[in-house]
Amino acid sequence: MKLNGIVITVAAAALLGVSLLCSADKPKDGKKKILLYSESLGFRHSVVARPLSGEMAHAEKVFKEMCDKAGYEVHFSQSFHDLKDIKQFENYDAIVFYTSGNPEINRQAMLDWLKAGGAFIGVHATTDSYRKDAETASGGKSTGWPEYIEIIGGAFSGHGKQDPNGVTIKIEDREHPATRMLGEEWIVVDEIYHHDRIFRDKIHVLMSVDTKKTNLEPQGMKPDGDYPLAWTNTYGQGRVFYTAMGHREDMWTNPTFQEHLLGGIAWALGKK
Numbered sequence: 001m002k003l004n005g006i007v008i009t010v011a012a013a014a015l016l017g018v019s020l021l022c023s024a025d026k027p028k029d030g031k032k033k034i035l036l037y038s039e040s041l042g043f044r045h046s047v048v049a050r051p052l053s054g055e056m057a058h059a060e061k062v063f064k065e066m067c068d069k070a071g072y073e074v075h076f077s078q079s080f081h082d083l084k085d086i087k088q089f090e091n092y093d094a095i096v097f098y099t100s101g102n103p104e105i106n107r108q109a110m111l112d113w114l115k116a117g118g119a120f121i122g123v124h125a126t127t128d129s130y131r132k133d134a135e136t137a138s139g140g141k142s143t144g145w146p147e148y149i150e151i152i153g154g155a156f157s158g159h160g161k162q163d164p165n166g167v168t169i170k171i172e173d174r175e176h177p178a179t180r181m182l183g184e185e186w187i188v189v190d191e192i193y194h195h196d197r198i199f200r201d202k203i204h205v206l207m208s209v210d211t212k213k214t215n216l217e218p219q220g221m222k223p224d225g226d227y228p229l230a231w232t233n234t235y236g237q238g239r240v241f242y243t244a245m246g247h248r249e250d251m252w253t254n255p256t257f258q259e260h261l262l263g264g265i266a267w268a269l270g271k272k
Contacts, residue, residue, distance in 0.1 A: 031073040032093040032269055036063050039078045041101025041137055045125055047249055048098050059098060062252045070262055080104040089113035094269055096121040102134040102142035115236030119268035122152050124246040127195060131155040152242055153203040153233045154195035160219035167192050168213035169229055173206045177271050178230060178241060178264035185210060191247035192219055198228060206230040239268040
């Protein structure tokens with residue numbers, strides 16, 4: 001990799017926090033091009049933490065395997081410098097966020113790209129981004145981004161303990177590409193997010209916690225509460241898919257989760 005004329009190895013790139021992007025040109029074989037962007041400010045989830053050895057993070061490795069099998073060209077970045085202008089966004093058919101805090105991307109460029117027909121996918125911690133004012137990677141201050149919260153469909157507000165007995169998820173839309181493989185319910189062991197500023201009247205909820213079949217105490221949930229875990233939204237011509245799953249390493253290697261995520265990506269790219 002070259003940075004300002006200096007050749008940088010993959011290991012050094014990871015240590016310096018720069019991206020692992022390859023050529024920015026559109027693939028000539030017609031493959032859809034996807035970026036997994038996982039910059040974390042504040043809390044960094046272990047699945048997207050790159051080891052000091054310079055290897056890719058666990059989620060990046062698994063996601064590459066998933067995309068290779070699905071026929072997508074995939075790229076990775078943990079640097080906001082790769083999303084600073086509209087041309088950088090336009091390099092990709094879909095952009096997957098696994099972020100936290102307020103990365104210093106070009107906000108207007110993202111909105112323009114999405115409105116023009118981009119596919120935006122959020123995984124797990126993505127709803128923990130831009131929900132409040134926060135410190136930036138460069139040491140400055142960044143304001144919250146209300147329009148982002150409306151687009152992604154909700155804001156992280158907390159989570160309970162991970163229950164080894166699992167949480168029962170009821171599937172509200174059994175025909176959607178992201179959930180049609182799940183049947184009536186899906187029992188998972190993962191970190192279950194709570195959200196506020198949920199826009200149920202604007203988003204299309206695909207699945208949520210079944211409060212009648214789940215032990216609510218370790219989750220800190222209420223019997224009459226509403227806990228959506230995956231949904232879709234639109235913005236202009238763009239499609240938005242979010243799943244709250246994906247905290248744990250073993251969730252990423254779970255074939256059902258992989259089908260769920262790939263189904264959401266396919267829908268965001270235009271599949272019915």
